[in-house]
Amino acid sequence: MTHENAFPADFLWGAATSAYQVEGSPLADGAGPSIWHRFSHTPGLVANNENGDVACDHYHRYEADIALMRELGLNAYRFSVSWSRIFPEGKGRVNEKGLDFYRRLVDALRAANIQPLITLFHWDLPAALDDRGGWLNRNIARWFAEYATVMFRALDDRQPVWATLNEPWVVTDGGYLHGPLAPGHRNWFETPIAAHNLLRAHGAAVAAYRSIGKNRIGIVVNLEPKYPASDNAEDFAAVARADAYMNRQYLDPIFLGAYPPELAELYGEAWPQFPEGDFGDIRQRIDFVGVNYYTRGLTRNDQQKMIERADRVKNPRAAYTETGWEVFPQGLTDILTWVRKRYGELPLYITENGAAFYDPPVADGTLEDPLRVDYLRRHLHAAREAMRRGVDLRGYFVWSLLDNFEWALGYAKRFGIIHVDFETQKRTMKSSARFYKDVIRTRGANL
Numbered sequence: 036m037t038h039e040n041a042f043p044a045d046f047l048w049g050a051a052t053s054a055y056q057v058e059g060s061p062l063a064d065g066a067g068p069s070i071w072h073r074f075s076h077t078p079g080l081v082a083n084n085e086n087g088d089v090a091c092d093h094y095h096r097y098e099a100d101i102a103l104m105r106e107l108g109l110n111a112y113r114f115s116v117s118w119s120r121i122f123p124e125g126k127g128r129v130n131e132k133g134l135d136f137y138r139r140l141v142d143a144l145r146a147a148n149i150q151p152l153i154t155l156f157h158w159d160l161p162a163a164l165d166d167r168g169g170w171l172n173r174n175i176a177r178w179f180a181e182y183a184t185v186m187f188r189a190l191d192d193r194q195p196v197w198a199t200l201n202e203p204w205v206v207t208d209g210g211y212l213h214g215p216l217a218p219g220h221r222n223w224f225e226t227p228i229a230a231h232n233l234l235r236a237h238g239a240a241v242a243a244y245r246s247i248g249k250n251r252i253g254i255v256v257n258l259e260p261k262y263p264a265s266d267n268a269e270d271f272a273a274v275a276r277a278d279a280y281m282n283r284q285y286l287d288p289i290f291l292g293a294y295p296p297e298l299a300e301l302y303g304e305a306w307p308q309f310p311e312g313d314f315g316d317i318r319q320r321i322d323f324v325g326v327n328y329y330t331r332g333l334t335r336n337d338q339q340k341m342i343e344r345a346d347r348v349k350n351p352r353a354a355y356t357e358t359g360w361e362v363f364p365q366g367l368t369d370i371l372t373w374v375r376k377r378y379g380e381l382p383l384y385i386t387e388n389g390a391a392f393y394d395p396p397v398a399d400g401t402l403e404d405p406l407r408v409d410y411l412r413r414h415l416h417a418a419r420e421a422m423r424r425g426v427d428l429r430g431y432f433v434w435s436l437l438d439n440f441e442w443a444l445g446y447a448k449r450f451g452i453i454h455v456d457f458e459t460q461k462r463t464m465k466s467s468a469r470f471y472k473d474v475i476r477t478r479g480a481n482l
Contacts, residue, residue, distance in 0.1 A: 276343040
């Protein structure tokens with residue numbers, strides 16, 4: 036391909052991780068427990084009763100991991116901060132040793148010419164705050180803003196890009212409605228309250244940043260374009276419900292100042308009357324949206340399903356990942372152009388994109404993962420097509436840099452472009468890492 040097909044020179048080429056999934060040592064140096072520490076230590080909640088006590092030991096091995104990032108040619112790294120490392124009790128006393136870890140990490144990234152993109156909340160709420168109601172307590176917006184302000188003051192001079200929340204839809208759907216994720220609730224009435232308080236916390240953190248921050252701040256959402264499984268009117272109606280519940284629930288209040296009207300109907304008696312003033316607090320100006328994209332939702336009507344009364348169906352002609360997600364690159368183009376059309380011109384990042392496939396054993400220091408290579412290549416094509424259609428896409432972050440603790444799935448599902456032997460902590464680049472390195476070197480002109 037010609038040089039005309041290359042991505043822009045200032046495009047961010049990154050990889051992403053999250054604190055509880057890679058750091059290990061969750062209680063080290065005065066940190067408090069998070070809900071994921073508590074959840075994973077409760078028998079029967081995580082596959083094989085595994086936990087993040089060691090994970091990838093990134094807490095001690097971050098310098099070696101940054102060396103791997105440099106070898107790949109990354110110019111950006113997205114990671115999250117463990118809130119309970121900074122506030123062991125969730126609020127009040129600041130743990131300086133916890134802050135020092137992130138200072139060292141960011142300084143090492145800057146020394147390697149790697150842009151930090153810092154996510155303030157990636158699901159690991161301090162357990163002490165969960166004991167006070169967690170995301171069901173309206174005070175959590177203030178607690179989150181206090182935590183965010185400490186982080187801004189500690190690190191904003193190192194010029195990071197900030198994201199307030201990661202995937203609030205997963206926090207509520209998995210943690211409050213269906214229960215497979217921490218804190219493990221199953222309560223229809225709690226779910227919209229938790230969702231609303233997540234958005235209020237986001238708004239409070241952005242407002243705090245506007246008074247002291249000098250860089251950029253946004254939010255990261257997981258988006259999934261919905262397509263009807265048939266031409267039936269019932270399936271088209273199910274698509275609208277599923278889209279409102281998953282995609283518009285978290286972006287409409289930020290950009291349009293209101294929830295999608297379908298939500299009140301979907302939740303019925305569980306839908307609260309939220310104070311009107313909350314929407315002004317939520318509707319803060321943000322500098323970008325981070326989009327996590329993995330698959331689409333092929334959707335049919337199902338009146339038995341809770342909330343959206345829609346069900347995801349399998350496409351018999353498609354390939355699927357180890358987590359049961361259809362490989363559908365076109366959906367990435369579609370969702371990025373949808374964001375631009377619905378919410379206007381604003382910078383976007385693909386903050387997560389990747390796949391879990393079966394990885395064969397490492398042999399002779401190499402590991403071939405051709406399905407992941409193909410997945411990444413096709414999705415990078417889809418990203419470039421979105422840019423051709425006018426999307427202001429500023430960066431791409433593969434999920435994940437490392438094989439890691441995959442939440443309730445434990446260590447069985449591997450998303451990394453770098454293989455981790457969890458017994459020895461040995462890192463081995465997969466062929467997907469070598470492919471990504473070549474993409475970065477050529478700015479995608481070789482795709």
